[in-house]
Amino acid sequence: MTKIGIRYTKPRKLVFEALEHLSKPVSANEINDYLKNKIDLTSVYRTLSLLIKSEMVNVILFGEGKKRYELKNKNEHHHHLVCEKCGDVKDVEMKESSLLKSVEERSKFVIKKHNLEFFGLCPDCQ
Amino acid sequence: MTKIGIRYTKPRKLVFEALEHLSKPVSANEINDYLKNKIDLTSVYRTLSLLIKSEMVNVILFGEGKKRYELKNKNEHHHHLVCEKCGDVKDVEMKESSLLKSVEERSKFVIKKHNLEFFGLCPDCQ
DNA sequence: AAATTATTGCAAATGATTTGCAATATTGCA
């Protein structure tokens, strides 16, 4: 009987806008800072869970002990290059189908997804 | 004047043996469980830091919100394939030099390292 | 064996993320 509905609320609007505006992998805290604490950190997390479940957001790991989130948006599937000096992040696209196929063949696994991030020095920092 | 010395102690012996025996990416807690709490969790962490600094151990991220550690040992540089159903982990080796070179050329970054992990279903689970 | 000082265990701190719950806001419908 009861209809389930996902409501369009202020926190959701704001978190989405923040992700859109920042347009790079950001932490929950960075979203909160950007929003100047207009909403509670808890709501940031809850909205992120929602966006992840509905496949609008990707979780990205740089190994800092926290998660980063990025809007899937228009961009194609891609990875990142992080400058270890200045922290700058650059998107990296590449053709990986043959690599994936090769791994599947050798392992007999069916691959569902993968994480790939690069770390190094950007042109300015090297 | 004072010599600095790194001591060969029971916790260090045990953590190393645990990593050797488990021989796959394990969490600090799993090491501690394997050692049946013979040493404190803090010492596990401290020994791991030491082993990482001396490049004997690699940190691996599966995105569970915690780090995993694996002995570098004899094995070459490699990545992993994780079964999302049974949790089984398989090593994956591949030639990635051309891929790395391509990313460096396109981005102008100098790449120092990268993380790459695959997730899917193992032969038994699919 | 004693002195030196690195290392340990334990408790407490920290940081990220999650959860419980009562107060509040959205929505569908009268």
Added chain:
DNA sequence: TGCAATATTGCAAATCATTTGCAATAATTT
């Protein structure tokens, strides 16, 4: 438009992984 139904929020507290301070203890040196 007005309200009831219920999804969502904020706030506090809980949880989990990891780190830190410090006095007690163990490994090395002399």
